[in-house]
Amino acid sequence: MAFDYDKYIRPGKLPHIWCPGCGHGIVMKGLIRAIDTVGLDTKNTAIVSGIGCASRLPGYMDCCTLHTAHGRAAAFATGVKMAKPEMDVILVGGDGDGTAIGGNHFIHACRRNINMTYIILNNKIYGMTGGQFSPATPTGAKASTTPYGNPDPAFDIAKLAIGAGATFVARGTSFHANQIDKLIAEAIQHKGFSVVEILDDCPTTYGRRNKFKSVIEMMNHLKDIAVPVKAAEKMSPEQLEGKILTGVLFKEERPEYTSEYAKLIERAKAAK
Amino acid sequence: MEKKLPTIEIIEKYCKGCHICVEFCPTKVLEMQGFVAAVKNLDACIKCMQCELRCPDFAIKVTP
Ligand SMILES: Cc1ncc(C[n+]2csc(CCOP(=O)(O)OP(=O)(O)O)c2C)c(N)n1
Ligand code: SF4
Ligand code: SF4
Ligand code: SF4
Ligand SMILES: [Mg+2]
Numbered sequence: 470m471a472f473d474y475d476k477y478i479r480p481g482k483l484p485h486i487w488c489p490g491c492g493h494g495i496v497m498k499g500l501i502r503a504i505d506t507v508g509l510d511t512k513n514t515a516i517v518s519g520i521g522c523a524s525r526l527p528g529y530m531d532c533c534t535l536h537t538a539h540g541r542a543a544a545f546a547t548g549v550k551m552a553k554p555e556m557d558v559i560l561v562g563g564d565g566d567g568t569a570i571g572g573n574h575f576i577h578a579c580r581r582n583i584n585m586t587y588i589i590l591n592n593k594i595y596g597m598t599g600g601q602f603s604p605a606t607p608t609g610a611k612a613s614t615t616p617y618g619n620p621d622p623a624f625d626i627a628k629l630a631i632g633a634g635a636t637f638v639a640r641g642t643s644f645h646a647n648q649i650d651k652l653i654a655e656a657i658q659h660k661g662f663s664v665v666e667i668l669d670d671c672p673t674t675y676g677r678r679n680k681f682k683s684v685i686e687m688m689n690h691l692k693d694i695a696v697p698v699k700a701a702e703k704m705s706p707e708q709l710e711g712k713i714l715t716g717v718l719f720k721e722e723r724p725e726y727t728s729e730y731a732k733l734i735e736r737a738k739a740a741k
Numbered sequence: 742m743e744k745k746l747p748t749i750e751i752i753e754k755y756c757k758g759c760h761i762c763v764e765f766c767p768t769k770v771l772e773m774q775g776f777v778a779a780v781k782n783l784d785a786c787i788k789c790m791q792c793e794l795r796c797p798d799f800a801i802k803v804t805p
Contacts (some may be wrong), residue, residue: 471750471793471802483755483799490759494797646794685764688795 477501477511479531486525490684492643492669496590497526499641499649499667500559504532506654514557517546519571522597522671523563523590540571543578543587550585554727557657560587564605565595568624572604579633579662583726586656586663587635589626592671600674611678626666631719636661638719643669644691645715655717661725668695668713747788748804753777755800762792762801 478501487493504514511532518524520539527534533556537545542560550558567575567589578587594612595601602612602619605626609618630638637659639652649667656663670676670687681687698716701709749770758776767789772781778801788805 471804474799478799484757485798487797489757489798490761491797494799495795498794498797498799643797644795646791684759684761688761688765 472502472505474498474501477504477531478529482529485529487522488671488673490670490672490687491522491596492592492667492671493523493526493590495643495646496523496588496649496667496669497529499646500526500561500588500653501530502650503653503657506650507657509557509657513555514559515546515549515553516559516561517542517549518561519563519566520597521563521566521595523561523592524566526561526590540566540569541574542566543571543574546585547578547581547583550583550727551730554584554731558585559657560585562587562589563596563603564589564591564593564626565601565603568604568626568629576629576633579630579635579664581726582634582636582661582723584660584662584728586653586659586665588653588656589664589666590669591626591666592669592675593623594671594675596671596674600671600678610675613674613678627664627714627718630664630666634662634723635664635719636721636723637663637717638666639664639717640666640668640713640715642691642695642715643667644688645695648715652717659720661723746783747786748802749780749783749786749792750802750804751778751780752800752802755798757798757800759797761795761797765795766792 515533516527517535518527519542542562546560593605600613602615604624606619607623627640641648641652656665672684694713695715696712756777763771768785770786793803
């Protein structure tokens, strides 16, 4: 049988609002397959987002969902997880939402190592508002606010997550659709703060300005630049020039925040 | 023995005509008919599921 996505989608919500070819739909399908693989109970799963095209995703999901303020998914999600540590909490959002206005919340969620999974849909642009540059826009790329090319260097979001203390960090692309669910499933099963960055495409506000004739060219580009971590081990720095590593980039075990907090509560009670 | 052909369903009201399924099908089973995707050569389908996986719009279902 074809995979039954409908089971996880709120009735009557399709077609979604995303533009033709927008990678966000491909990532949403990956998330649904991951939820299915892990066997999460949708009634006990919270999907939390900020604002942006990417952040519209939870609205389609037949789970417990929370669409919050721009950049604040991590703050709201932390509240949910602290109040109900038994819930599975998944955050979804864009590069702008998560690394510009929400950058602060992002790094501190990583630092705390709270047991949640954060999926960042990185299309390198503020799609929803018409294509302003984001902290993930490559140097030289055109955005509505950088008509002569972006002078800023871009964040490497996965490296930022590792540096800030996330204990599971993976990267995929919307071209490599059959890998997305596997990365997200592993992230969900990891105990600690997990970040999955998916490089995806915004043909409408990024592609056109940056000389991609179609979404097909954008996907072919993702195919060309992606190198699985294992394959990269055998490649020289010259061969890796301009490439992006994909797969599980980092994984470690470290005390998890809600468990540590529960211990703190016990200590406080005992001290009374 | 005759090989079992898959069923490919295209939900036209969801399809946004992005061409992704058509371009990346390894055996050129699909084509665009106007604004929506359509099956051109079912015989050639190798049931790799790539079209279903990559369709951003939940518009194509392959039952092998
Ligand atoms: C406080 C606040 N500032 C600015 C905005 C305008 N705004 C809405 S979405 C967005 C950027 C979204 O970009 P991203 O998170 O990358 O998502 P995408 O649309 O690219 O998927 C901005 C700046 C807002 N909604 N709220
Ligand atoms: S503007 Fe870009 S990110 Fe937003 S729905 Fe369209 S293609 Fe997707
Ligand atoms: S399953 Fe594979 S071979 Fe068959 S139509 Fe889809 S992409 Fe083409
Ligand atoms: S990938 Fe989906 S939306 Fe795009 S043309 Fe094919 S069926 Fe239509
Ligand atoms: Mg974006």
